[in-house]
Amino acid sequence: MNLTTIDWIIMLVYFIFVLGIGFLLKRKVKTSTDFFLAGRAIPAWVCGLAFISANLGAQEVIGMAASGAKYGIATSHFYWIGAIPAMVFVGIFMMPFYYGSRARSVPEYLRLRFDEKTRGLNAISFAIMTVFSSGISMYAMARLIQTLHILDAPFRRMSFPPQWIFDVSILFSALVVLAYILLGGLSSAIYNEVLQFFLIVAGFLPLVWLGLKNVGGWHGLTERLPRAYTHSWAGMSNPHTNPLGVEWFGLVMGLGFVLSFGYWCTDFLVVQRAMAADSMSAARRTPLIAAIPKMFFPFLVILPGLIAIALPTQLSPVASTAAAQSVPSAGEGLIPAKMDETGQPKLDQNGKPVLDYDLAIPNMLLRYFPTGILGLGLTALLASFMSGMAGNVTAFNTVWTYDIYQSYIRPNASDAHYLLMGRLATVFGIALSIMAAYAATRFNNIMDMLQLVFAFVNAPLFATFLLGMFWKRATGHGAFSGLVSGTTAAALHHGLTLSAGAAPGIKGAWLGPVLHTYPSEMAQNFWTAIWAWTTCFVGTILVSLMTRPRDEKDLVGLVHSLTARPSEENVPWYKRPAILGALVLAMTLLLNLIFW
Amino acid sequence: MGLDIRLPIGGLFTVLGLLLAGYGLVSEKALYERSLGINVNLEWGLVMLIFGVIMVVLGRRGTRNGDNRRHEVAQHRPDTSHH
Numbered sequence: 001m002n003l004t005t006i007d008w009i010i011m012l013v014y015f016i017f018v019l020g021i022g023f024l025l026k027r028k029v030k031t032s033t034d035f036f037l038a039g040r041a042i043p044a045w046v047c048g049l050a051f052i053s054a055n056l057g058a059q060e061v062i063g064m065a066a067s068g069a070k071y072g073i074a075t076s077h078f079y080w081i082g083a084i085p086a087m088v089f090v091g092i093f094m095m096p097f098y099y100g101s102r103a104r105s106v107p108e109y110l111r112l113r114f115d116e117k118t119r120g121l122n123a124i125s126f127a128i129m130t131v132f133s134s135g136i137s138m139y140a141m142a143r144l145i146q147t148l149h150i151l152d153a154p155f156r157r158m159s160f161p162p163q164w165i166f167d168v169s170i171l172f173s174a175l176v177v178l179a180y181i182l183l184g185g186l187s188s189a190i191y192n193e194v195l196q197f198f199l200i201v202a203g204f205l206p207l208v209w210l211g212l213k214n215v216g217g218w219h220g221l222t223e224r225l226p227r228a229y230t231h232s233w234a235g236m237s238n239p240h241t242n243p244l245g246v247e248w249f250g251l252v253m254g255l256g257f258v259l260s261f262g263y264w265c266t267d268f269l270v271v272q273r274a275m276a277a278d279s280m281s282a283a284r285r286t287p288l289i290a291a292i293p294k295m296f297f298p299f300l301v302i303l304p305g306l307i308a309i310a311l312p313t314q315l316s317p318v319a320s321t322a323a324a325q326s327v328p329s330a331g332e333g334l335i336p337a338k339m340d341e342t343g344q345p346k347l348d349q350n351g352k353p354v355l356d357y358d359l360a361i362p363n364m365l366l367r368y369f370p371t372g373i374l375g376l377g378l379t380a381l382l383a384s385f386m387s388g389m390a391g392n393v394t395a396f397n398t399v400w401t402y403d404i405y406q407s408y409i410r411p412n413a414s415d416a417h418y419l420l421m422g423r424l425a426t427v428f429g430i431a432l433s434i435m436a437a438y439a440a441t442r443f444n445n446i447m448d449m450l451q452l453v454f455a456f457v458n459a460p461l462f463a464t465f466l467l468g469m470f471w472k473r474a475t476g477h478g479a480f481s482g483l484v485s486g487t488t489a490a491a492l493h494h495g496l497t498l499s500a501g502a503a504p505g506i507k508g509a510w511l512g513p514v515l516h517t518y519p520s521e522m523a524q525n526f527w528t529a530i531w532a533w534t535t536c537f538v539g540t541i542l543v544s545l546m547t548r549p550r551d552e553k554d555l556v557g558l559v560h561s562l563t564a565r566p567s568e569e570n571v572p573w574y575k576r577p578a579i580l581g582a583l584v585l586a587m588t589l590l591l592n593l594i595f596w
Numbered sequence: 597m598g599l600d601i602r603l604p605i606g607g608l609f610t611v612l613g614l615l616l617a618g619y620g621l622v623s624e625k626a627l628y629e630r631s632l633g634i635n636v637n638l639e640w641g642l643v644m645l646i647f648g649v650i651m652v653v654l655g656r657r658g659t660r661n662g663d664n665r666r667h668e669v670a671q672h673r674p675d676t677s678h679h
Contacts, residue, residue: 006619010612017608024599046601191601198605202612202647206640210631370627372619372637376612 003150007375014199014379018180018386021191025184032418035185036398037104037276042187044282046194048289051273052297053193056200057137057388058144058381061301065364066357068305069335071243072229073595075305076298080232081256084291084588086264088581091287094265095274095577096566097469099283101557104275106268107403113468113558115476116407121483123403125457126268127396131429132450134392135436141385142169142437148362150378170437173382177390178430181397182423186276189394193273196383197293203380204300210368211307224310232595245500245520254526258533262462269395280566281575288580295588308334308360311367331355334363349501389433397425448506452494459529460486460536467540472552472559478544486536493531499524600659606651613645 029035042050067075103109107126111119143166145151151165160168180188215221222230228243235241236248244251264270264287274286311333331337337345337353345353365377401422406413439446460483467474467482495511499521504510508524518524556562568576620638628635 006615010615013611013615014608017604021599021604024604028599191599191604194601195605195608198609202609202640202644206636210634210636214632368631370623370631370636372616372623372627373631373640376616376640 002371003153003375003378004371006372007378010372010375011379011382014383015176017195018176018192019183021195022180022183022188025188025191028187029183029185029419032401032415032422033104034187035419035422036394036401037272038185038187038190040276041278042190042276042282044277044285045289046190047273047277047282047286049197049293050190050193051270051286051290052294053197053200053387054189054269054273054391055388056197056297056384057391058140058385059137059388061200061204061381061384062140062144062358062361064298064301065305065308065360068302069309069333069355069357069360070305072225072306073232073298073302074228074234074242074244075302076232076591076595077244077251077255079294079298080588080592081252082260083264084295084584085256086260087287087291087294088584089261090265090271090274091284091291092577092581093560094465094469095284095287096280096563097558097560098271099275099277099280100563100566104402105398106266106271107399109558110464110468110479111403111407113555114474114479118464118476118479118483119403119407121480122461123399123407125454127399127404129454129457130269130392130396130399131432132436132454134389134396134430135433136440137385137388137392138170138173138433139437139440141173141382142166144362144381144385145169147359148366148378166441170434173386173389174430174434177386177393178426181390181393181426185422186272186394186398189390190273190276192390193387196387199376199383200380201300203377203383204304206373207364207368207377208300208303208307211304211364214368215307215310221306221310225306229306229309230595232592234596239519239523244522245518246523246526250523250526250530254523254530258459258462258529259526261466262458262460262529262533266461266465267458268399269391272395272398281568281571281577284566284577285575285580288577288584291584292587295584295591304364305357305360308364334367335360336363393426393429393433396429397422400425400429445506452506455525455528456487456490456494456532459490459532463533463537464540467537467544468559470560471541471544472555472561473544473549474540475544475547475549477547478540478542481543482536482540485539486532489535490528490532493528494524497524497527600655602651602655602658606648606653606655609644609648610652611648613641613643613648616641617645 028039031039033039064075064078067078097113098106098109101109101112103112105123107119107123110122146165146169151168152162155162155165180192184191212218212221215224218230228234233248236246236251239245239247239250246254270287274283277283277286309332313332331353332355335355335357336359338356340346348354361381365374365381369377401418405421405425406418410417463486464479464483468479492511494508496509496513496515497518498504498509498514498516499507499518502508502521504514507521508514518527552562573579616637618641620635620641623635623637625635
């Protein structure tokens with residue numbers, strides 16, 4: 001790739017602003033609340049944009065375009081079914097307890113509502129997950145910089161060995177994120193996430209504009225692609241007639257209910273952004289405001305994938321290896337085929353080439369962007385990597401300091417001590433992420449395995465929160481045993497089932513007998529989640545009924561039936577959560593109908 | 597939180613918009629073959645510039661109003677601060 005001075009200047013300007021924000025906010029950080037919760041002083045719209053931006057890591061940008069190329073517009077289910085309803089729910093129904101209980105983190109809410117062991121389980125698993133997610137983000141970014149040959153020319157000019165590119169990329173991104181979080185804490189992370197949000201939009205919107213213009217608009221796209229690619233609900237009645245390989249029930253329950261609510265309603269990474277809001281009403285509006293841009297993201301991140309696959313097959317600007325460039329016909333559109341060691345396209349069991357869908361976005365950028373705006377597009381991509389990393393790091397330092405260090409290692413220290421610990425946690429959190437990134441280079445399977453374990457741990461979580469917030473009879477013993485049994489159920493289900501065409505092992509059936517074969521891996525994952533959730537739900541209820549309930553006066557502010565509803569008098573209609581939520585759901589329904 | 601976020605956003609977009617549009621003005625036409633003949637640097641640079649300026653204006657107005665409000669609060673405060 002040929003970057004010129006103007007591209008480098010654009011990247012440089014961006015990094016100056018990122019660090020500048022950290023410096024400007026530094027003097028505001030005086031207490032641990034300032035550092036971990038941004039002083040609870042952020043307006044709703046800023047929290048809202050940070051809420052989605054923290055989640056908008058590059059895995060999402062690159063992964064969603066890849067799915068767009070692979071499955072078509074059905075990928076939008078990950079937004080319209082798999083995000084928006086849960087975001088509305090957390091804003092209207094759950095935020096009153098998160099924000100109103102004055103808990104400083106999601107695990108802390110679990111301690112207030114249930115007990116220490118439930119908090120401990122959640123805090124420790126969450127802390128480990130954030131470190132690995134941020135490591136994976138770092139790893140993916142360094143890999144991309146290598147694949148796109150972004151740093152090759154400057155390295156040659158300075159006569160550095162090209163093997164250093166990976167290390168330099170990791171170190172540089174780690175230092176930037178470290179610097180702005182150390183300086184300004186959560187406010188700095190939130191401000192930068194909002195900046196990154198606008199930059200990502202600015203970088204990808206012209207890509208969609210040019211791409212659509214080239215293929216003749218949405219109409220041209222529908223003419224070039226098979227019908228299932230441009231209709232999100234086509235063939236959803238049967239897993240064998242749609243590209244996702246899932247039937248509507250598995251989609252709505254597995255993705256739309258269990259996985260989506262489990263993420264958006266219980267993951268501290270996103271909930272922390274709402275907890276930083278300056279009032280209860282702002283905290284409740286945070287996810288609702290976030291839902292509005294979120295519902296339009298498919299046009300920004302999925303469409304480029306659709307365009308990439310719809311273009312006539314051509315030599316792709318970047319292929320994973322030089323060999324792929326010499327056999328362009330094995331690819332499809334702008335998507336090259338994956339190559340094996342001998343330089344031949346990798347074939348699947350049907351003898352068709354395996355495509356490298358992750359290159360959809362990079363190839364689109366290189367296909368349409370001349371130097372200048374190319375710098376902007378790459379900066380947007382780097383920004384999305386860093387917002388993903390920073391989100392994990394701020395969530396980690398808070399959970400570590402409040403839920404692990406203050407609870408189990410050193411209670412009753414001064415606020416200044418915890419502020420210092422938060423800064424230290426930022427440093428070693430990032431150091432651990434770097435180690436995770438290097439672990440990923442060596443043991444690719446370990447990363448897949450860890451993500452699988454995280455999925456088992458996360459799947460049942462929403463049942464615990466739902467019962468905790470809406471059933472006063474739920475007890476700590478119930479919650480804890482529910483979580484453990486839910487995770488076990490997820491592991492058992494995964495260990496006993498397989499998806500069509502997959503080999504036993506990391507993809508399932510590692511316990512031996514295959515009790516059921518799903519038509520696709522996605523269907524298997526959704527059903528694993530459904531089993532985990534149901535087991536946790538039933539398990540929590542049964543054990544709660546057998547154990548002693550907590551005094552009702554201890555649960556005021558933590559459970560729906562014992563908490564006064566937040567007052568909405570004097571709040572104009574357009575700021576009322578229920579009205580906003582209904583509006584958001586109506587717009588989402590409309591989008592589903594348009595792309596039916 | 598002291599710093600109005602619209603200021604840095606507006607600042608970044610103004611600078612990037614100026615850079616892109618300026619480069620679009622001086623760059624050769626042949627560069628834009630891959631962007632379908634559209635001088636995307638100039639056009640998108642101008643869009644970013646306009647957005648940036650609007651954010652800066654809103655941010656400055658917000659900061660001024662915020663200061664006024666704080667000022668009013670400070671004026672009302674002396675009665676309670678003597679406890």
